[in-house]
Amino acid sequence: MADITIYIGNKNYSSWSLRAWLMLKQTGAPFESDVIPLYVPGSKETILKHSPSGKVPALRHGDVTVWDSLAIGEYLAETFPKAGLWPTASVARARARSVSAEMHSGFANLRRNLPMNLRRKPTPRPLTDEVTADVARVAALWRDCRQRFGSGGPFLFGAFGIADAMYAPVVSRLRSYAVPIDPDAAAYCDAIERHPPYREWAAAAKDEPMTVAEFEV
Ligand SMILES: N[C@@H](CCC(=O)N[C@@H](CS)C(=O)NCC(=O)O)C(=O)O
Structure with missing residues (x-):
């Protein structure tokens, strides 16, 4: 049995689980899901047997239990410093933490109106003004991160890290609901969709038999 287990929800719908799982994959450590x-x-x-909050994701590492996606990211960044989950430079790291926290606490309209559904055949959905504003803010912060900090690779801070994991489910939503985006945002979405762990998760989501009617909008 691996020393690390991540408890996650349905791969098709559980966006917070996808975030933490992508962070854990980035460590290269063996784990069970x-x-x-x-x-x-x-x-x-x-869930309550593994996660005191009653929500997934939760991580067990030996005797340690960590729950909530961002806390899991912080724990993994400390435990596996070579994984580069946060940028090395402090200004970039501060920005990565800010945009990750902004995702964690925000974009409620986008999340509520466009639930993650990786199996969905990409089809447009009418967007409210609030959702359009969330999409515009996401695209602006992606552009800013890429321009200022992204020269070392295709991700927000160059190499794949916690900030990318936090926004990966947004990429899936933009694609599933065929949301119009500018070419820079589309290029970033392509980079996420080419990321092998993201592809692995998306393929597994497509094979999942469970359906949650509430998220099939
Ligand atoms: N803030 C939490 C949110 C976790 C969350 O809402 N998880 C959902 C699945 S995506 C869940 O566990 N839902 C099950 C329930 O509430 O019973 C995080 O970042 O991990």
Whole structure:
């Protein structure tokens, strides 16, 4: 049994699980994934056996339990410093933390109106003004990170890190709902979609049998 287990929800719908799983993949450490089907009878009780918040993702590393995507990212960055989960330079790291926190606490309209659904055939959905404003803010912060800090690679701070993991589900939403975006944002979405761990997760999501009606909009 691996020393690390990540408890996650349905790969098709659980955007917070995808974030933490991508961070963990970036460490290169061996781990086991335990998928807990969400929003079915008994799922809350099962989650509570592994996550005191009653939500996924949660990480078990030996005797240590960490829950909540951003806390998991911080724990992994400390535990696996060579993984480069945060940028090395302090100004870039401060910016990466800011945009990651902004994702973690914000973009409620985008998240509510365009639920992650990796299996969805890309089809447009009418966007409210609030969702359009969220999309514009995301595209602006992506552009700023790429221009100022992204010269070393295709991701927000060059190499793939926590900030990219935090925004990967937004990429999936923009694609699933065929949201119009500018060429720079589209290039960043392409980079995420080419990232092998993202592809691995998306392929697994497509094979999942569980369906949650609430998220099939
Ligand atoms: N702030 C948390 C959010 C976690 C969250 O909302 N997880 C959802 C799945 S994406 C969940 O566990 N839902 C199950 C439930 O509430 O019963 C994080 O960043 O990890």
